Amino acid sequence: EPEVTQTPSHQVTQMGQEVILRCVPISNHLYFYWYRQILGQKVEFLVSFYNNEISEKSEIFDDQFSVERPDGSNFTLKIRSTKLEDSAMYFCASSEELDTQYFGPGTRLTVL
Amino acid sequence: GQNIDQPTEMTATEGAIVQINCTYQTSGFNGLFWYQQHAGEAPTFLSYNVLDGLEEKGRFSSFLSRSKGYSYLLLKELQMKDSASYLCAVRDQRNTPLVFGKGTRLSVIA
Numbered sequence: 143e144p145e146v147t148q149t150p151s152h153q154v155t156q157m158g159q160e161v162i163l164r165c166v167p168i169s170n171h172l173y174f175y176w177y178r179q180i181l182g183q184k185v186e187f188l189v190s191f192y193n194n195e196i197s198e199k200s201e202i203f204d205d206q207f208s209v210e211r212p213d214g215s216n217f218t219l220k221i222r223s224t225k226l227e228d229s230a231m232y233f234c235a236s237s238e239e240l241d242t243q244y245f246g247p248g249t250r251l252t253v254l
Numbered sequence: 255g256q257n258i259d260q261p262t263e264m265t266a267t268e269g270a271i272v273q274i275n276c277t278y279q280t281s282g283f284n285g286l287f288w289y290q291q292h293a294g295e296a297p298t299f300l301s302y303n304v305l306d307g308l309e310e311k312g313r314f315s316s317f318l319s320r321s322k323g324y325s326y327l328l329l330k331e332l333q334m335k336d337s338a339s340y341l342c343a344v345r346d347q348r349n350t351p352l353v354f355g356k357g358t359r360l361s362v363i364a
Contacts, residue, residue, distance in 0.1 A: 190350075244299060245289075246296060248296050
Protein backbone atom coordinates (compact mmCIF):
# COMPACT_ATOMS: atom_id res chain seq x y z
CA GLU A 143 0.00 0.00 0.00
CA PRO A 144 1.43 3.42 -0.97
CA GLU A 145 2.64 5.55 1.92
CA VAL A 146 3.77 9.07 2.59
CA THR A 147 7.41 9.06 3.63
CA GLN A 148 9.36 11.71 5.51
CA THR A 149 13.02 12.33 6.23
CA PRO A 150 14.70 12.70 8.56
CA SER A 151 12.81 10.99 11.36
CA HIS A 152 14.63 13.13 13.91
CA GLN A 153 16.34 16.48 13.48
CA VAL A 154 18.22 18.31 16.20
CA THR A 155 19.32 21.86 15.45
CA GLN A 156 20.62 24.94 17.20
CA MET A 157 18.40 27.95 17.61
CA GLY A 158 18.80 30.29 14.65
CA GLN A 159 19.74 27.56 12.21
CA GLU A 160 17.77 26.63 9.11
CA VAL A 161 16.23 23.19 8.66
CA ILE A 162 14.64 21.48 5.68
CA LEU A 163 12.13 18.72 6.27
CA ARG A 164 11.45 16.42 3.37
CA CYS A 165 8.39 14.50 2.32
CA VAL A 166 7.52 12.18 -0.54
CA PRO A 167 3.73 12.20 -0.94
CA ILE A 168 1.77 9.30 -2.39
CA SER A 169 2.49 9.36 -6.09
CA ASN A 170 -0.95 10.01 -7.59
CA HIS A 171 -1.99 12.53 -4.96
CA LEU A 172 -2.48 16.15 -5.92
CA TYR A 173 -2.82 17.97 -2.60
CA PHE A 174 -0.03 18.24 -0.06
CA TYR A 175 -0.07 19.52 3.48
CA TRP A 176 2.20 20.23 6.40
CA TYR A 177 0.92 19.98 9.95
CA ARG A 178 2.74 20.21 13.24
CA GLN A 179 2.09 18.84 16.69
CA ILE A 180 3.80 20.29 19.71
CA LEU A 181 4.27 17.66 22.39
CA GLY A 182 1.02 17.02 24.22
CA GLN A 183 -0.98 19.36 22.01
CA LYS A 184 -3.29 18.99 19.06
CA VAL A 185 -2.33 18.63 15.44
CA GLU A 186 -2.24 22.08 13.80
CA PHE A 187 -2.38 22.95 10.11
CA LEU A 188 0.50 24.89 8.63
CA VAL A 189 0.11 25.00 4.86
CA SER A 190 -1.49 23.28 1.89
CA PHE A 191 -0.06 23.09 -1.61
CA TYR A 192 -1.71 22.36 -4.93
CA ASN A 193 -0.68 22.83 -8.53
CA ASN A 194 2.75 24.08 -7.53
CA GLU A 195 1.55 26.83 -5.28
CA ILE A 196 0.33 27.43 -1.77
CA SER A 197 -3.44 27.08 -1.64
CA GLU A 198 -3.93 27.91 2.02
CA LYS A 199 -1.80 28.75 5.05
CA SER A 200 -2.40 29.27 8.72
CA GLU A 201 -1.33 32.10 10.99
CA ILE A 202 1.53 29.91 12.15
CA PHE A 203 2.99 29.82 8.63
CA ASP A 204 4.75 33.17 8.67
CA ASP A 205 7.79 34.39 6.75
CA GLN A 206 9.98 32.00 8.70
CA PHE A 207 8.46 29.10 6.76
CA SER A 208 8.47 28.18 3.10
CA VAL A 209 7.47 25.15 1.05
CA GLU A 210 8.72 23.86 -2.23
CA ARG A 211 8.15 21.01 -4.62
CA PRO A 212 11.61 20.90 -6.19
CA ASP A 213 10.86 17.91 -8.41
CA GLY A 214 8.04 15.55 -9.24
CA SER A 215 8.21 13.61 -6.02
CA ASN A 216 9.56 15.67 -3.12
CA PHE A 217 7.73 18.25 -1.03
CA THR A 218 9.82 20.23 1.44
CA LEU A 219 9.23 22.50 4.40
CA LYS A 220 12.00 24.98 5.19
CA ILE A 221 12.17 26.69 8.54
CA ARG A 222 14.57 29.61 8.66
CA SER A 223 16.15 30.85 11.85
CA THR A 224 14.58 28.20 14.07
CA LYS A 225 13.27 29.11 17.51
CA LEU A 226 12.85 26.99 20.61
CA GLU A 227 9.09 27.00 20.13
CA ASP A 228 9.48 25.38 16.71
CA SER A 229 10.27 22.10 18.47
CA ALA A 230 7.48 19.74 17.45
CA MET A 231 6.54 16.79 15.30
CA TYR A 232 6.05 17.89 11.71
CA PHE A 233 3.72 15.77 9.65
CA CYS A 234 3.37 15.80 5.90
CA ALA A 235 0.06 14.60 4.44
CA SER A 236 -1.29 14.11 0.96
CA SER A 237 -4.65 13.47 -0.63
CA GLU A 238 -6.33 12.92 -3.93
CA GLU A 239 -8.72 15.60 -4.98
CA LEU A 240 -11.46 15.26 -2.41
CA ASP A 241 -10.15 12.30 -0.57
CA THR A 242 -8.83 11.44 2.82
CA GLN A 243 -5.52 12.92 3.90
CA TYR A 244 -2.85 10.34 4.62
CA PHE A 245 -0.10 11.26 7.01
CA GLY A 246 3.58 10.48 6.91
CA PRO A 247 5.44 9.18 9.96
CA GLY A 248 6.61 12.66 10.93
CA THR A 249 9.87 14.40 11.64
CA ARG A 250 10.63 15.17 15.26
CA LEU A 251 12.35 18.55 15.31
CA THR A 252 14.23 19.56 18.43
CA VAL A 253 15.60 23.09 18.64
CA LEU A 254 18.25 23.63 21.31
CA GLY B 255 -14.56 30.32 14.53
CA GLN B 256 -13.99 26.62 14.67
CA ASN B 257 -14.25 24.48 17.75
CA ILE B 258 -13.98 20.74 18.15
CA ASP B 259 -14.55 19.11 21.53
CA GLN B 260 -13.85 15.59 22.65
CA PRO B 261 -13.15 14.05 26.05
CA THR B 262 -9.53 14.18 27.14
CA GLU B 263 -9.23 10.66 28.46
CA MET B 264 -11.22 7.44 28.63
CA THR B 265 -10.54 4.01 30.06
CA ALA B 266 -12.19 0.78 28.97
CA THR B 267 -11.74 -2.93 29.51
CA GLU B 268 -10.34 -5.38 27.00
CA GLY B 269 -13.16 -7.01 25.06
CA ALA B 270 -15.63 -4.23 25.83
CA ILE B 271 -17.19 -1.53 23.65
CA VAL B 272 -16.30 2.15 23.96
CA GLN B 273 -17.86 5.23 22.39
CA ILE B 274 -15.79 8.37 21.92
CA ASN B 275 -17.86 11.50 21.29
CA CYS B 276 -16.97 14.59 19.30
CA THR B 277 -18.92 17.82 18.93
CA TYR B 278 -17.99 20.53 16.49
CA GLN B 279 -18.87 24.07 15.55
CA THR B 280 -17.46 25.16 12.19
CA SER B 281 -18.38 27.78 9.64
CA GLY B 282 -19.01 25.09 7.01
CA PHE B 283 -18.93 21.32 6.83
CA ASN B 284 -17.45 18.97 4.26
CA GLY B 285 -16.61 15.88 6.21
CA LEU B 286 -15.60 14.55 9.60
CA PHE B 287 -12.64 12.25 10.04
CA TRP B 288 -11.42 10.01 12.82
CA TYR B 289 -7.75 9.22 13.14
CA GLN B 290 -5.88 6.96 15.54
CA GLN B 291 -2.55 8.14 16.87
CA HIS B 292 -0.20 6.03 18.94
CA ALA B 293 2.27 7.96 21.06
CA GLY B 294 5.05 9.42 18.95
CA GLU B 295 3.54 8.22 15.70
CA ALA B 296 1.56 9.71 12.84
CA PRO B 297 -2.22 9.91 12.77
CA THR B 298 -3.66 6.90 10.93
CA PHE B 299 -6.96 7.27 9.10
CA LEU B 300 -9.87 5.31 10.58
CA SER B 301 -13.10 6.66 9.13
CA TYR B 302 -14.82 9.43 7.21
CA ASN B 303 -18.40 10.66 7.43
CA VAL B 304 -19.94 13.33 5.25
CA LEU B 305 -23.58 12.25 5.37
CA ASP B 306 -25.66 11.53 8.46
CA GLY B 307 -25.63 8.00 9.73
CA LEU B 308 -23.38 5.18 10.68
CA GLU B 309 -20.33 3.97 8.78
CA GLU B 310 -19.06 0.56 9.82
CA LYS B 311 -15.60 -0.77 9.20
CA GLY B 312 -14.79 -3.95 11.06
CA ARG B 313 -14.48 -3.31 14.78
CA PHE B 314 -14.74 0.44 14.22
CA SER B 315 -17.89 2.43 13.44
CA SER B 316 -18.42 6.15 13.15
CA PHE B 317 -21.66 8.08 13.37
CA LEU B 318 -22.50 11.59 12.23
CA SER B 319 -25.38 13.96 12.88
CA ARG B 320 -24.80 17.19 10.96
CA SER B 321 -27.81 18.95 12.48
CA LYS B 322 -26.42 18.35 15.96
CA GLY B 323 -22.77 18.91 15.07
CA TYR B 324 -22.03 15.56 16.64
CA SER B 325 -20.10 12.42 15.85
CA TYR B 326 -18.96 9.37 17.72
CA LEU B 327 -16.43 6.64 17.14
CA LEU B 328 -17.44 3.21 18.39
CA LEU B 329 -14.79 0.61 19.06
CA LYS B 330 -15.94 -2.96 19.64
CA GLU B 331 -14.11 -5.98 21.06
CA LEU B 332 -11.42 -3.76 22.47
CA GLN B 333 -7.85 -4.98 22.31
CA MET B 334 -4.82 -3.75 24.23
CA LYS B 335 -3.37 -2.40 20.98
CA ASP B 336 -6.34 -0.01 20.72
CA SER B 337 -4.77 2.05 23.51
CA ALA B 338 -4.03 5.28 21.65
CA SER B 339 -5.28 8.80 21.09
CA TYR B 340 -8.32 9.17 18.84
CA LEU B 341 -8.48 12.41 16.92
CA CYS B 342 -11.67 13.94 15.58
CA ALA B 343 -11.06 16.29 12.64
CA VAL B 344 -13.40 18.37 10.51
CA ARG B 345 -12.99 19.77 7.02
CA ASP B 346 -15.13 22.83 6.58
CA GLN B 347 -14.87 23.19 2.80
CA ARG B 348 -13.72 21.11 -0.15
CA ASN B 349 -9.99 20.56 -0.15
CA THR B 350 -9.31 22.65 2.89
CA PRO B 351 -7.09 21.48 5.68
CA LEU B 352 -8.36 19.47 8.58
CA VAL B 353 -9.12 21.09 11.92
CA PHE B 354 -8.32 18.69 14.71
CA GLY B 355 -9.68 18.30 18.17
CA LYS B 356 -7.26 17.75 21.02
CA GLY B 357 -7.79 14.02 20.89
CA THR B 358 -9.11 11.46 23.34
CA ARG B 359 -6.52 9.27 25.01
CA LEU B 360 -8.00 5.79 25.36
CA SER B 361 -6.48 3.31 27.78
CA VAL B 362 -7.54 -0.31 27.41
CA ILE B 363 -7.02 -2.30 30.57
CA ALA B 364 -7.14 -6.03 31.21
